Amino acid sequence: MSLPYRLSTEIPTSTQDYINARFDRYGVNLPQMRENFQSYIIASTVNEEPNAPPIRIFNDVDAEATPPWEFHYTNEMFHSPDVPPPVRSKVYCDCEGKCGSNAKSKCACLKRQEEWTKASGGDFKREKGFVYDAFGRVRFAYVPIFECNDLCGCDEECRNRVVQHGRKVQVNIRKTLKKGWGVFNGDNTIHSGTFIGIYSGELITDAEGERRGQKYYKRTYLFDLDCYHLRPLVNRPGEPPKRLSREELQRLDDEWTPKYTVDAFHAGNFTRFLNHSCDPNCNMTAVYINEGNVDKPLLVVFSSREIYPGEELCFSYSGPVDESPQVKDGKETRLSDEIYMVCECGAFNCKG
Ligand SMILES: C[S@@+](CC[C@H](N)C(=O)[O-])C[C@H]1O[C@@H](n2cnc3c(N)ncnc32)[C@H](O)[C@@H]1O
16 A cells, blocks of 8 residues: 655755845845754744644854755655655554553553564663653664554554654754754753764665765765665565565665665655764664555664753764774775775774
8 A cells, every 4th residue: 555755756845046146145144044944944844743832043153054955954855767756664553542562461452562672682671662661762772763654553652653743852953163054952962872864865776876876976965765774684575574584684784775765865854964983972873653565664863861951963874883983994984985095083982
């Protein structure tokens, strides 16, 4: 069963075109210009996340009024015509009220979550139940999350519905000294495991991502759907996930190429401004809601530790920080395509 979706050819451009045609007026660093950008963000997302705290824009570094008006602000995924349309997940539960997460529960969503948690190689004694705790925070990282969906019987208060309820944290977009624009925490501490935002944008094929990667100069907004949890499925499409040994996973790594990439250049939300850090406080997790195609999870940003008011939110563009470095021709290489000559994250363990 198909799901409603929008094509990348439908990305709205009228607001960007309007502002850019009047750049002499709108390019000036005045409070009014920042307010226009803030209002544009609210207007673009008010229907899907009416309770999301407003995002503010700050620049005390230079004369740029706002981030460039080069993208459509959205939390949605716009599909490139050569990416398969979304298909509805065949798994849903018939729970009433909230889904139970104990051993007696017959919840189909819980069963699927536990299968994937197990296959992802975690400590299954500790990592039982839904990934979210009673406060909607992630209990263990690097496990794909399968939320309850539109066909499930449970209510909106079910603990297995977090990303679908939208952003609750207050974040700001602020110009940094050396990394362009970045995302900063607002006035409240963000607890570890909190949902921050969906890395939304254009969903394109890996080949198109490679092509665009060659063209982008200095800045890139490309992120592969390079999900570790999908590796065991490489030779067994459509089958349930299976726990594999470390050696088997290593072997599968060689055969693995991600199929899709998210490009947040033309469309995206505040997460497109998240910079890289070698000592990150956020991570990216694969989350499924209604999508039944395991190759097409949402890339979702969660905090990975407590983040204090005013702190910059960053994640590691090279994947989990404790992942062993890739070595090619005797040299350590990075795993992703970040475009900058020198890392300016400033972390004590910065790899440069
Ligand atoms: C996804 S964008 C992040 C938002 C970007 N700062 C902006 O102003 O639009 C990625 C780009 O930000 C810059 N960047 C991110 N992290 C960086 C870092 N640690 N050091 C230097 N540049 C960084 C690079 O230009 C990179 O290609």
